[in-house]
Amino acid sequence: MAMWSSFLLLVVGVAAHSGTCPASKKCGADAGSEKGLPCCQISSNSFECCSSSEACIPNVGCRCAGEENLRDYEGYSFEDYKQEFSKSYADHEHESRKSIFEANLRKVQAHNAExxxxxxxxxxxxxxxxxxSSQEFGVRRSTKVAHSVHRPFLQLDAEVHKPNPAAFDWRSKGVVTPVKDQGGCGSCWAFSATETVESHYAIASGKLLTLAPQTYVDCVENPDDCxxxxGCEGATMELAFNLxxxxxxxxxxxxxxxxxxASCPSYKPAVKAKSYVRLxxxxxxxxxxxxxxKGPMSVTVAAGSWQLYGGGIFSGCSEGSDNTLDHGVQAVGYAKDYWLIRNxxxxxxxxxxxxxxxxxxxxxxxVDHNPADGEACKPYPKTQxxxxxxxxxxxxxxxxxxVAGTEEEIVV
Structure with a gap:
């Protein structure tokens, strides 16, 4: 996936186009050069001093932390979009892509005004x-809940003996690998499982490895169409844990x-597991x-309304009718008001x-009225x-x- 263009990069403290505010700049009660807070360059001769709770977006200005992607898109054109994300299209699809872009731009502007x-x-x-298109976006959401499993699994002893921390984030513990991109393959389930195995191996061993979701894409068997x-047509995290x-x-x-x-190749297992737990x-x-x-969790979600999410605390599913579980992700933490989810x-x-x-x-x-379209295994329930x-x-x-795998090669 293309990275955001330079003017969207989050800059905190001293960075490109940012620095200590000029002594002559009037920065407000809680900002200024004497406090070493960042000065945000808006234009060649215009600066804005950000408060301690704000971040600088070069050429845009100060934004509250968590709003780095918030833009009004005034005058934003299809050509701007293509340049920003290095997009190119065949002649026959250019107009259809432009129509999709324009419809989404109107949606974004109306939503952000609210x-x-x-x-x-x-x-x-x-x-x-x-x-x-909605169909193309749906390809990235191909996972289901494993109602039937082919190995015994454990249940969590969820009795709380002492209060949980008010907030928790496993990223701060060094057991979460960088965000990955599944591309146009419906392998979200494989990425979710891979990421959770990575994290639990790191918790157990102190070693953070980057494991291969392609292992699951190529080698997981899915006889019940879960x-x-x-492969790229979807499966479940539990099936990946079985492998x-x-x-x-x-x-x-x-x-x-x-x-x-692709066909399942011979490979050396870097990590194995003994079982898995379902909550x-x-x-x-x-x-x-x-x-x-315990650690990060693999979770299944309804992600049909996530396509244009930019930031903030998401409530789009409950506000609408997106209740079809169809996407595998990793939960890495929580706070009082939200669950922290890695996509x-x-x-x-x-x-x-x-x-x-x-x-x-x-x-x-x-009520999920479409389990067969999203997350269920055969025989599909009517609702859940x-x-x-x-x-x-x-x-x-x-x-x-x-635990660590063996040096013995898995021969298929």
Whole structure:
């Protein structure tokens, strides 16, 4: 995924186009050169001093932390978009892409106007995905909940013996790899499982490895069409954990991601697991406790309304009708007001690849009327009741007994 252009980069402190405010600059009560706060260059001869709670976006100005991607897009054209994201199109698709872009631009501008008026808790952005049709965007959301499994799994002992921390973020512990990009392959489930295995191996061993989601894309069997028909057509994190138990997962360096289906190769397992745990369904306390005490979790969500997410605390599923669980992600933390979720659409999406899901719906449930379209395995249920914003509480799991693999090559 293309990176944001330079004028969108977050700059805090001394960086390009930023520095100590000129002594003659009037910066307000809580900002100024005497406090060493950043000076944001808006134009060749115009500066703005940011407060301690703000970040500088060069050529734009100071923005509250968490609003680095918030723009009004006034005068923003299709040509601007193509240049910003290094997009090029065949002649026959140029006009259709332009139409999609223009429709999404109107949507973003209308939504962000409501955000600025205080009517929304999250805002939108014209990102790498803003030229995709709904069908193309759906390809990135191909996962389902494993209602039937082929190995025994454990249940979490979620009894709380002491209060959980008010907030927790596993990124600060050095056990979360950089945000990845699954591309146009429906391999979100493989990325979610890979990321969670990486984190739990790092917690157990002190070594943070970059593992290969292509292992799961190529080698996971999916006889019950859980999440799709396998590979880029979708599967589940639990099926990926089953392969981690039976054969293990390779290093990314030995089995690089291709973003397409391929036959399962022989490989050396870098990491294996003994089993996996599934959390109780629709229980916020269980997910919070597991995050606080065990590590990051693989979770299934309804992500049909995530395409243009730019930042803030997301409540778009409960505000609309997006209740089809269809996307695998990794939960890496929480706070009082949100769950911290890592996505696999590259660092240019959302809040540097992350989304904060509102906890206002922790005690609410919603009906998924299309399990077969999103997250169920055969035989597909007609409906299912999911809990939390975007159904984040319905299907959570993580591997246990994660250890180094053997030098013996897995021969297929």
């Amino acid at each position: 955000y600025r008026q205080g009517h929304r808790t999250w805002y939108m952005a014209m990102n790498e995905l803003a030229d995709l 999440g799709g028909t396998g 981690t138990i039976s054969k293990g997962i390779a290093l990314e360096s030995s089995l690089p991601y291709e973003g397409r289906d 109780p369904v629709n229980e916020a306390a269980s997910l919070e406790t597991a995050l606080a005490t 696999s659409w590259g660092p240019g999406w959302g809040e540097k690849g992350y989304i904060r899901l509102s906890r206002a719906s922790d005690k609410k449930t919603f 009741t999911i809990g939390g914003e975007c159904g984040v509480l319905f299907d959570s799991s993580y591997p246990v007994g994660v």
